[in-house]
Amino acid sequence: MPTFPSYDGTRLAYHVHGHGDPLVCVPGGPMQDSAYLGDLGGLSAHRRLILLDPRGTGASAVPEDPATYRCDRLVDDVEALRTHLGLDRMDLLAHSAGANIATLYATRHPARVSRLVLVTPSLAAPGIHVTAGDRLAVARLRANEPWYPEAYAALTGITAGDPAPGAWDAIAPFYYGRWTPEAESYHRSHGTHRNDDAAAVFAAEGAFTPDETRIALKSFLSPVLLLSGAYDLNSVASAVAEFAALFPAARHVTLAGTGHFPWHDVPADFVTTVAG
Numbered sequence: 001m002p003t004f005p006s007y008d009g010t011r012l013a014y015h016v017h018g019h020g021d022p023l024v025c026v027p028g029g030p031m032q033d034s035a036y037l038g039d040l041g042g043l044s045a046h047r048r049l050i051l052l053d054p055r056g057t058g059a060s061a062v063p064e065d066p067a068t069y070r071c072d073r074l075v076d077d078v079e080a081l082r083t084h085l086g087l088d089r090m091d092l093l094a095h096s097a098g099a100n101i102a103t104l105y106a107t108r109h110p111a112r113v114s115r116l117v118l119v120t121p122s123l124a125a126p127g128i129h130v131t132a133g134d135r136l137a138v139a140r141l142r143a144n145e146p147w148y149p150e151a152y153a154a155l156t157g158i159t160a161g162d163p164a165p166g167a168w169d170a171i172a173p174f175y176y177g178r179w180t181p182e183a184e185s186y187h188r189s190h191g192t193h194r195n196d197d198a199a200a201v202f203a204a205e206g207a208f209t210p211d212e213t214r215i216a217l218k219s220f221l222s223p224v225l226l227l228s229g230a231y232d233l234n235s236v237a238s239a240v241a242e243f244a245a246l247f248p249a250a251r252h253v254t255l256a257g258t259g260h261f262p263w264h265d266v267p268a269d270f271v272t273t274v275a276g
Helices: 040-045 071-085 098-108 132-142 148-159 181-193 196-202 210-217 237-244 267-275
Strands: 003-005 011-017 022-026 048-053 090-095 113-119 224-229 250-255
Touching: 003 071, 011 071, 022 071, 022 098, 040 048, 040 267, 048 071, 071 090, 071 098, 090 098, 098 113, 098 210, 132 148, 132 237, 224 237, 224 267, 237 250, 250 267
Parallel strands: 022 048, 022 090, 090 113, 113 224, 224 250
Antiparallel strands: 003 011, 011 048
């Protein structure tokens, strides 16, 4: 497994899948290693995927300074990876919380990004707020599902700031287009790949400056693709559309029948959209 030293000497690892032009991929979590991305539903048949394990996750080393887990400082790890790969410019894909890292990277190093793909992105970097009502409205699209009553009751408690014991586990089906045994197994595997201590630092004070980010995005001229899932109550499609409007050259696509992990739910649609 290849590794490289980042700006502070922390040795970081990445995984390579497929052949062709490189596509650097930043996982979410936050602070989850890249294992859950797999080959992104078969995207590796079209691109050489470079999957970064963020510092303190997966095969990457734990840094001496825990403050370097903060999102804005993780940007420097992506730049160190680009330099290590010898790429003058790179195509960059990020999922969920990792989209905050990629967004800040695009504002700090716009000339280094040739294309940007944000998959069911977190909206903290641009400061876009998703209301409880927005999330509940998306959740109600699943009202005919057998697991819905328990999951919706749990979600109402979470959105009200008063989650019942086990509530976060109960809402897991909302993150997938179909709650099958395979989806449940995939979901359960996530917990073992996240660094919770690092995640607690990720959005610490100073990590995000939304007003500055919004201004900088107006000057980011490379093509951007933002993907949302029709059933995703985390990155609600209407909010992702608002995010897309901040870029001069962005396209927003909502994939039907999927939640927060579109390469898992609708791999063919995901690959066709991203590869295109």
